[in-house]
Amino acid sequence: MGMTLLEVRNARLYYATTKGVVKAVDGISFELNEGETLAVVGESGSGKTTLGKLLTRVWERNVSVVDGEIYLEGKEILHIPEEEFRREIRWRKIAMVPQASMNALNPVIRIGDQMIEPLLLQGTSRDEALKMAMDALESVGLPRDLVNRYPHQLSGGMKQRVIIAMSIMAHPKVVILDEPTSALDVITQANIMNLLKKLKWEFRLSYIFVTHDLSLASELADSVAIMYAGKLVEIGGAEDIYGNPSHPYTQGLISSVPTLRVDKNLSFIAGEVPSLINPPAGCRFHPRCPFYRDRDYLKGLCDAKEPPMIELEGKASRKHLVACWLYK
Numbered sequence: 001m002g003m004t005l006l007e008v009r010n011a012r013l014y015y016a017t018t019k020g021v022v023k024a025v026d027g028i029s030f031e032l033n034e035g036e037t038l039a040v041v042g043e044s045g046s047g048k049t050t051l052g053k054l055l056t057r058v059w060e061r062n063v064s065v066v067d068g069e070i071y072l073e074g075k076e077i078l079h080i081p082e083e084e085f086r087r088e089i090r091w092r093k094i095a096m097v098p099q100a101s102m103n104a105l106n107p108v109i110r111i112g113d114q115m116i117e118p119l120l121l122q123g124t125s126r127d128e129a130l131k132m133a134m135d136a137l138e139s140v141g142l143p144r145d146l147v148n149r150y151p152h153q154l155s156g157g158m159k160q161r162v163i164i165a166m167s168i169m170a171h172p173k174v175v176i177l178d179e180p181t182s183a184l185d186v187i188t189q190a191n192i193m194n195l196l197k198k199l200k201w202e203f204r205l206s207y208i209f210v211t212h213d214l215s216l217a218s219e220l221a222d223s224v225a226i227m228y229a230g231k232l233v234e235i236g237g238a239e240d241i242y243g244n245p246s247h248p249y250t251q252g253l254i255s256s257v258p259t260l261r262v263d264k265n266l267s268f269i270a271g272e273v274p275s276l277i278n279p280p281a282g283c284r285f286h287p288r289c290p291f292y293r294d295r296d297y298l299k300g301l302c303d304a305k306e307p308p309m310i311e312l313e314g315k316a317s318r319k320h321l322v323a324c325w326l327y328k
């Protein structure tokens with residue numbers, strides 16, 4: 001695996017709401033290596049999309065706290081001026097396929113015009129930008145003259161290819177894919193996954209693949225990061241996370257994955273993701289944790305002190321880290 005491309009240190013993003021401050025990403029650290037696909041997995045509301053927003057610096061007006069450091073090839077990019085980020089980083093180094101973005105294409109504006117807009121904003125000429133758009137369409141298996149068509153003429157799968165083409169057209173290093181196949185039928189979903197694999201090799205991309213679906217993640221991921229209630233609870237090489245899931249939340253997620261081959265009862269994790277306005281003290285998962293419930297020595301610990309990241313022995317080249325008092 002390649003060198004460290006992206007390093008996220010203690011990143012936070014909070015939203016101000018009338019009910020209080022939502023700590024959607026609350027002190028997350030991880031690294032992404034060159035050529036790696038890191039899947040970020042968690043239930044709805046765990047902060048996965050917010051993490052993508054932090055990395056691309058695209059966020060709503062009600063964001064109240066942005067903190068931590070993000071290094072891209074050794075250069076800090078979370079705190080550089082917006083103008084510099086727009087000119088040099090967004091699309092050119094880090095691009096994103098936002099959740100449900102294919103539905104955000106304007107049906108009455110030509111595909112080409114929508115694709116080139118971010119490039120024009122960065123100062124690329126119209127001719128150059130159109131060429132980049134057509135090259136990208138070709139790379140995702142669409143005809144070059146699609147630039148002249150309108151989104152309402154395309155199927156869902158084709159629209160998603162257009163969005164993916166947009167993300168790679170300026171040859172970024174990192175692409176953040178937020179649920180890139182949700183809302184597509186299973187066949188189209190499989191085609192898109194194959195396309196993502198092909199593009200990864202062709203353009204030597206690194207992916208951050210955001211999904212709630214552990215089995216989908218397994219198709220693409222070299223490494224997996226598990227998010228729970230704004231925190232990272234476990235991260236490691238895919239073989240360690242799937243072969244030796246260590247955080248009780250990860251274990252619950254894995255045993256909730258339905259399988260066609262084994263006839264077993266689905267084991268669900270009781271309860272739901274807590275409010276991120278007043279999250280539980282200590283480990284945020286403790287109110288749902290079967291070990292906390294059953295083992296007396298964990299009382300007064302998991303509900304009081306935040307667990308540190310503990311390194312486990314793993315098989316993969318990436319460190320296997322878990323934030324859980326069971327391992328201390």
Ligand SMILES: Nc1ncnc2c1ncn2[C@@H]1O[C@H](COP(=O)(O)OP(=O)(O)OP(=O)(O)O)[C@@H](O)[C@H]1O
Nearest residue numbers: 015017022024043044045046047048049050060276
């Ligand atoms: N602009 C906003 N203002 C206030 N709260 C927000 C805002 N955007 C997201 N949130 C809240 O932040 C938390 C994390 O949301 P986020 O969308 O990052 O989670 P997620 O894991 O991506 O979930 P999903 O898979 O449903 O998109 C949720 O509680 C959500 O309601």
